[in-house]
Amino acid sequence: MAGRTLSLQARQLLAASLGLVAFLGLTGYALDQAFVEVAGNTMRQRLQNYAWAYMRGTELLRNGDIIPPENPPDARLSSVGSGLYAAILADDFRWESESALGRELPFDEALKPGEDRYEGPIETSAGTLYRQSMGMAWEVSDIKAVNVTVHVAETTASMDRQVSAFRRALWAYLGAAGALLLALQTLVLRWSLAPLRRVVGEMEKVTAGEGERLSGSYPQELTLLTDSLNALIDVGREQIARNRNILGDLAHSLKTPLAVVRSELDSGHSQADIRAAVEDQVARMNQIVAYQLSRAAASGHQTFAAPLPIRPCAEEIVQSLEKVYAGKNILCEFEVDDHACFYGERGDLMELLGNLLENAFKWARHRVLLTVRAMTIAPQRRAAILITVEDDGPGIAPEDVERLLQRGVRGDERVHGHGIGLAIVQDLVKAYRGELAVERSAELGGASFVVRFAPVV
C-alpha cells in the first residue's frame, strides 16, 4: 500500500471477503471430507451385506457342490461390467457372478474360517476396487467341513459419481451464500459509512462557499468530529474576518500620515520643516505597521490549544528584560503558581507577558512584581488565570486609565509612553475573551495591570 491508503470501504470489504472465503472454504472442505467418509462407510456396509447375503443364500450339496442364490442381492450383479462383482470359493469349486464375466478380478484368495477382511482401494484391470472378503467353515456332514470364501467387490465409479455430484451441489450453494453475504456486507457498509460521506459532501459545500457549517444530526460517534470541524470552521472564519479587519485598519491608518506627507511636499515649507514633518510621519507609520503586524501574528484561538505552563515563559522574558534593563538594577519578584497554564499559542503568551513586563521595567524605579494565580473552580474545567504585573513607578492616574483602555483607539493614537505594547495586550486579552484592568498597586504603589482569563470548559 505504498503511497495510497485503501478506502475504508475497500478495507472493510477486503477483510470481510477474506474472512468469508476462509470460512466457506473450511466449511466446504469439512463437509466434503465428511461426505467422502460417509460414502466410503456406506459402500463397506453394502459390500458386507452382500457378502452375508451370499453366505446365507448359498446352498451346499452333499457331494460338495455349491449352488449360489438364485436371485443376486443386487441386480447389478447379473449385468456384465456393472462394477459390482461377487465370487464364491469352496475347495476346488469356484463361482463368479454374471457381472464378472470376462474380467480379471482379485477373487483367488481363500480365507480361513472366521476371517473377515475389507480392503481397498485395489488397482485392477477392471478399475479401482474395494473388496469385502469373508471366510467360513460349513459342515457338510458330521465328519466333513468345507471352507467357503465369499468375495464381493465394487469399483469406486459409483461412489465417485456420488461424491462429485455432492461436491457440485455443495460448492454451488456455498458460492451462492458467499456472494449473497458479500452483497449484504457491501450494503451494510454503504449504509454505515453514509454519515461519513455526508460529512465529506457538506465539507465540500463549505469549501466551495455554498454552506456555512456542518448541519444536520450525525451518529453519536461522529458528533465529536463534526462539532470540532464546526469549531475549526468558525475559527477559520473569525481569523479571516480579523485579518481582513487588520488589513483594512492598516491601509486606512497609513493613509493619514501619507496624506500629511503629500500635503507637506506640496506646501512650499522650508526644507527643515518638511524634513521634520516627514520624520514625524515616518515614526507614526512605523508604529502603525508594528502594531498591526503584531495584531496579525496574534492568533487568539483556544479551541485546540494545549495547556502551556506559564512559569517557563515568564522566566525567559524576565531573564531577557533583566539583561536589557541591567543598568536600572531592577528587582523582579515572581509569584507564579507552578501549575498555572495558558490555553493558547506560545507566541501570544510571550507577547502578553513581554509587553506587560517591559512596561513595568520601563516605569519601575526598583521593583517589579509578577503574580500568576490559577484558580480551579470545577475539576472538569480549565482553571481561571489571574496575571498581575505591578511596579513601583509613578503609576497611572485614574482619569488616564479610561483613555488608556479606550476601545477603538488605534495604536498610533494612544497615550504616549504606554505605546503600542498595551494596545497589543488589549487585543490579545480580547481575543482570548479575558479582561484587562489597570489599578494602583497596593504593594508597590505604582501601576498594576491585571489580566483575568475566565475558566474554559
Next chain:
Amino acid sequence: MRILLVEDEAPLRETLAARLKREGYAVDAASDGEEGIYLGREVPFDVGIIDLGLPRMSGMDLVRLLRSEGKKFPILILTARSSWQDKVEGLKSGADDYLVKPFHVEELLARLNALLRRAAGWSKPTLDCGPITLDLAAQTVTVEGVSVDLTSYEYKVLEYLMLHAGELVSKADLTEHIYQQDFDRDSNVLEVFIGRLRKKLDPEGTLKPIETVRGRGYRFAIPRTE
C-alpha cells in the same frame, strides 16, 4: 571604542558605519555572518552590532559562535521582527540588547553607550572619578563642575581610560580600540593626545589623573567614586 558591525544591507551598513565613525568609534564592518566570525576572532572588539537576518550564517548563530569561543564583548542585535518570541530567542543566544528596525541612530548610540558602560562595570551613565566627571550620553567632561573642551579623539581616549579606571591599559589596546585597522601604530599621536589631555584636565599638575606605566601603557589613577 572598537565596534564590530555586521549588517547585510549595504546602505544601512554604510550610513551606520559613517555615523559611528563620526561619533568617534573605530568600526569594522562585515556584510555576512562568516566575515563577521572572521573579524570577531581577529580583532579585540569592545562592542558588536549584529543584524539577525544575515546571509551564509544567521546573526543568532554568529552570536552563539562568538560566545562559545569565549568572546565576552557586549552585543546588540538588530532585527526586523518585533515579536517577543524573537527577542527572547536573540537574547538567549548570548546577545545583551536588541533594537527593532527601523530605529533612530540616536537610540542606537544611547544603547551602545549603556552597553559599554555596563560591560566596564559602571551602572550610571556618568563616570565619576574624584573631581573628574565624564557624561557618556552627552559626551562631555567636567573637572570640579567646570566643563572641559576636548576634541573627539581626546574624548575617546579619556573615555576608554575612565571606563577602565584603575586598570592598566596598554598603548596597543588603546590604539586598537580607538582607531581603524589601518592606523599607523608607530606614530606618537597617542602620546600627543595623552599630553594634551593631562594639560586640559589638570593644568596645575595637582590631580595627576593619567599615570604612565613605563614601557607598558597608561592607567587612569583617580579611583571611581560611585
